[in-house]
């Protein structure tokens with residue numbers, strides 16, 4: 001029988017996470033959005049609750065979570081050194 005093998009496609013299944021927002025280190029709300037601008041090599045972190053805006057560097061392969069984690073760490077560091 002000419003049963004075809006299941007083709008494994010390299011297509012990425014787009015699974016949208018329900019909570020697209022990250023926690024803001026300033027106002028503690030889950031209202032941070034991360035916008036990666038690959039062309040410019042930066043990502044814009046925005047909190048729509050308190051208005052915090054930060055621009056951070058992105059490296060190839062960075063996910064929003066990576067960018068957010070880096071931003072969060074550096075923010076906390078800056079807070080502590082003040």
Ligand SMILES: [Zn+2]
Pocket residue numbers: 024025026027028029031047048049050051052
């Ligand atoms: Zn905030």
